[in-house]
Amino acid sequence: MSVSTEHSQTMYRRQVLGMPVALLWGFVAVACFMVGDGIEQAFLSKYIVQLGFTLTQSALVFTVYGITVAVAAWLSGVFADTWGPRRTMVIGFIIWVIFDVGFLTLGLSTKNYPMMLVMYGLRGFGYPLFCYGFIVWIAYVSPKHKLSSAMGWFWFMYSIGIGVIGSYLPSFTIPHIGFLGTLWIAVGWILVGGLMGVFLIRDKFDIKETDLPLKEKVRELLSGILIVKERPRIITAGIVKIINQLSMYGLPIIFPIYFTSKIGFTTSQWLQIWGDMFLVNMFMNVVWGFIGDKIGWHRQVMWFGCVGTAVTTLLFYYVPLFAGKDYWLTVFVAILYGVSLAAFVPMSAIIPSIAPDRKGAAMSIHNLASGISNFAAPAIVAGLLPFFNIQGVVWTFAVIYVIGAVLSYFLKVDQKAVSEDSPEMRTDSAVSYNN
CATH class of the missing domain: 1.20.1250.20 (MFS general substrate transporter like domains)
Structure with missing residues (x-):
């Protein structure tokens, strides 16, 4: 993976409080994306129970989702190194939209529990590829002595999205448009954040396809487990x-x-x-x-x-x-x-x-x-x-x-x-x- 010397030097200069200016829209995109991903966190289980399922069945939906999130979080760095951060983010964005729409239409709307498990579970691959792919971008663009500040900005925007706006927003929308309507609003936030990440990030990150093939990078990732x-x-x-x-x-x-x-x-x-x-x-x-x-x-x-x-x-x-x-x-x-x-x-x-x-x-x-x-x-x-x-x-x-x-x-x-x-x-x- 390579970034031109001139480009690297430019990025070293263009920092505002530790945030790489060329990635500004990426940070905003993460905040919007995580609003969409986290808007359901504190009410989805109740909605699933209201549809007639047990609390245990609701918990199983989140369990399947968590498994795919864990796998995607682990592999996101390999994908970003191999295909480039922007392409990894695009894949995560597309996965999230496709399977969330499937979750809402084929699962929740029809009260089809197997489809809820499958669609929500597969959606779990989306946000780690989008957000953690962007983390790799930050790591390559930021100077070493500014890296932790840049990462701090990432987690700050992530938290604003999933934890703050993602919790407050549904408290105002649910009384007016209900649980399902609020879940559709989440798709809008994802579209805004995803399109920002795809089209508005100014940095042109150059990946050499000859760097390392995917097979070798996966082997490298797996070898990291040996550290235990x-x-x-x-x-x-x-x-x-x-x-x-x-x-x-x-x-x-x-x-x-x-x-x-x-x-x-x-x-x-x-x-x-x-x-x-x-x-x-x-x-x-x-x-x-x-x-x-x-x-x-x-x-x-x-x-x-x-x-x-x-x-x-x-x-x-x-x-x-x-x-x-x-x-x-x-x-x-x-x-x-x-x-x-x-x-x-x-x-x-x-x-x-x-x-x-x-x-x-x-x-x-x-x-x-x-x-x-x-x-x-x-x-x-x-x-x-x-x-x-x-x-x-x-x-x-x-x-x-x-x-x-x-x-x-x-x-x-x-x-x-x-x-x-x-x-x-x-x-x-x-x-x-x-x-």
Whole structure:
């Protein structure tokens, strides 16, 4: 893969607060794309139940989707390196539109459960190819000393899309056009974001077809898994990374039913509560990055991430149960949950620092673990609901976070050596929804 020397030098100069100017529309495209992809996150499970399916069946839909997301997240770098970031983004864009329309028309509209599983599952290949393909573009265009800032901008825009607008917007549209109408609005956001990414990004990225064939790149990617034998601690770090996002992907499956049917909030109120959580979480990623550099990465993950999220997950469930329909008190505990969830941000620095000589392979484990969370969380919900109620599922997540705290104790790294050797791995700019 090559970028002309003149072009590289130009891109080194054209930075605004760490953002490559030539990729500006790409960042905007990611935000729009993730609005469309995330708009259903906090209400789709409730809608599927309202169509007559069980909560367990709803969780299985998310589980199948999570499997394809994990696979696509793992392979996106190989595809971007082989076909180029723009082409990879186009493929992700097309996949998302085709299979989402299929999901809405052949699945939800006809209440055809097998088609819901197939279409929503295949749609899961879309957003990782689009968004993670763009990450590769950022990595090649950005100067090394500005890379973490550029990545921070990516995750900031990603979070605005999926977490903030994607949560608030349906709270206003559902009362007027319903669940299905809101899901069709998502297609519009995807079209806007996808077309921006395809046509408006000014950078002309040059890929040499003779670089490496796909077969060799896939073999290279698979060889990265061998790092778990060379550095066994990466397995521990990968497990903690999976634990990081379990409740974030699991609670939106059970909480829409819990908060609207049990507590008495409207769907719009629940969506705004979830959006408030994400809004605070987005900014706390930055704050926790600075704190982690001061108090120690593994210590922060262990106490504030794992233990903190275990406690706040339970508070998120029990406070509304005992206090009743108190909107602002519920918002408060949701914010506490978002704050503790953001404390996991140093994991993006811990994992590559365990293998500083093989950061690429280490980050492939990081991305794979992030993807696994997408299906592990709904799989836990689907597996437990037939035997336990929502309360039992919440307690399971809390216990898993406590286990994560024990594992985090073994993730001590030499932060000073990592920071001095590789500035791009510093957590003070590791702003990430996928923290």
